[in-house]
Amino acid sequence: MSRAVQYSRHGGPEVLELVEVPEPHAGPGHVRVAVRSAGLNAFDYKVRSDPDYLPNHGLPSGQGNEFAGIVDEVGDDDTGVSVGDEVLGWTGFAAQADYVVVPSTHVAAKPATLDWPSAGGIGLVGNTARRATDAVAPGPDDTVLIGGVAGGVGLFSAQFAIRAGAIVIGTASEANHEFLRTLGVIPVTYGTGLVERVRLVAPQGITAVIDTAGQETVEAALALGVARERINTIVSFPGVKQYGVQTVGGGGKTATELTELAEQVASGELVMPIAASYPLTEVREAYRRLESRHLLGKVVLLLP
Ligand SMILES: NC(=O)c1ccc[n+]([C@@H]2O[C@H](COP(=O)([O-])OP(=O)(O)OC[C@H]3O[C@@H](n4cnc5c(N)ncnc54)[C@H](OP(=O)(O)O)[C@@H]3O)[C@@H](O)[C@H]2O)c1
Structure with missing residues (x-):
């Protein structure tokens, strides 16, 4: 078994639970990552608190769309990723957990000098x-x-x-x-x-x-x-x-773009302060901080 953040009804941070789930495993084309950090985003709490925000979103739901960690399983030899690689990547409603399984194309190499909190928090923004x-x-x-x-x-x-x-x-x-x-x-x-x-x-x-x-x-x-x-x-x-103005937001993520961003943050060319970090067990407190809406930079969860 492993741990994952879940919620089974809409609401504030109080609906979040850290639950035991079966350990996921990497199938063909996928990798499993032992998560070291996972970023929080406004999208997470908008979907969680408002049933109309994403009407087809089913419950119970996991939470979190970005992570960084260490690859500990590869689904096959063609993923281009090896056990032990340090990576950052993206997923859907599943990042705040001990393990994340994603297509190997959804991870980028973490520069050795990029700290874990930053690696888990820079991708979506x-x-x-x-x-x-x-x-x-x-x-x-x-x-x-x-x-x-x-x-x-x-x-x-x-x-x-x-x-x-x-x-x-x-x-x-x-x-x-x-x-x-x-x-x-x-x-x-x-x-x-x-x-x-x-x-x-x-x-x-x-x-x-x-x-x-x-x-x-x-x-x-x-x-x-x-x-x-x-x-x-x-x-x-x-x-x-x-x-009649533009409404262009995020999308079209690629590992190439994520690699470039990670390298720019690691080198100091780009700066992203970490406003606060919390252990996974304090996920409710982490969202209370985020949902206060007045912070400089990112809030992240740290594991193990
Ligand atoms: N469409 C998309 O694809 C997309 C993608 C990502 C995010 N978003 C949305 O974009 C928004 C920002 O995301 P984020 O991740 O950057 O959020 P964030 O890091 O949580 O930003 C919070 C910031 O908002 C500022 N703020 C609060 N009230 C304000 C006000 N009345 N006027 C100006 N600034 C105010 C705060 O600054 P002070 O501390 O200085 O008050 C704080 O730094 C969120 O609503 C998010 O859902 C949309």
Whole structure:
């Protein structure tokens, strides 16, 4: 037997249970990974707490879509992965467990210098930030506004845009401003008066927007005269369609892309703070922290 996080009714972190399940094994084309870390994402608690968020999602459900660990079984000799390899990868509603079984194409080699918490927490936000940023194609002539820049997607999006030569303004709580400045982001607080605050720090105007926080950023973007095709929101909310803006989020994951991201984080080229880490047994506490919605970077579970 092995342990896995599960829930059998919708609700808050209190519905999460750490249960004993039969040990899974790797079939052909698959690998089994002994999990060392697993990232938490807003998607997890949105699906868990709201029965309408993913209507066909069956219960009981596992939880967690990204992990890092050590390969301890391979389904056949053609996987290109060996027992003992350190990897990071993705799955669906199954990462928060002692073992994960995935197609061998869903793992990437973990650089030796990448720590376990980071390895388990960068994949989903990295993929989403890449797609969300590419959707507005920032370049040296751009000043980009990012809503919710202190979150996982916001932090990577900011760094991608800055690396593309853009100036980045980002909305965040005051407590996160100092760190954001170290990345080269110009921080502004969100809330009433946002448009005026952005105008003050960007008199040249805003040319593109990535929103990871909600309607406020999209409305500010429109008030600032940003072209609708250069506004992208990854937060679905009623009415987004009425604005005619883009809604390009994560998807199209590849091991090649994950390898590149892992190497960039390992080398320090990209930064993703770990806001908090918890043992698997404290999964409820970990989600309470995540669901407080005010943190800098990622929350991860650590195993064994
Ligand atoms: N469509 C997709 O494919 C896709 C993929 C991934 C994520 N998402 C969604 O994108 C959102 C962000 O994801 P994430 O993983 O980056 O989340 P996260 O790491 O949990 O981000 C939380 C951040 O939100 C900030 N925040 C809270 N209230 C805010 C407000 N009113 N205005 C601006 N920022 C605010 C907080 O910053 P402060 O501490 O500074 O307040 C915190 O840093 C989530 O809703 C998630 O579900 C969508």
